[in-house]
Amino acid sequence: MRKCVYCNADLPDDRSMEICDRCGVGVWGQKMWLAIKKTTDTARDNGDLSLYKEQEVTERRAA
Ligand SMILES: [Zn+2]
DSSP: OEEOTTTOOEEOTTOSSSOOHHHHHHHHOHHHHHHHHHHHHHHHHTTOHHHHHHHHHHHHHHO
16 A cells, blocks of 8 residues: 555555645645646656656655
8 A cells, every 4th residue: 555755644546746745735736736736647658757856856845
């Protein structure tokens, strides 16, 4: 089982980012979070998720 990097909640295995909906909405807002999930799912399908993982780490450092 995968875990949310923010709150350690269990995540569904098909989630491309290791962030739960609750934290995603809390950090980015609902509209942005839905856009991010869609973007990362597309990136995963294209085999390009590493780019988004780097971006995620950068944002967490800045926060
Ligand atoms: Zn969470």
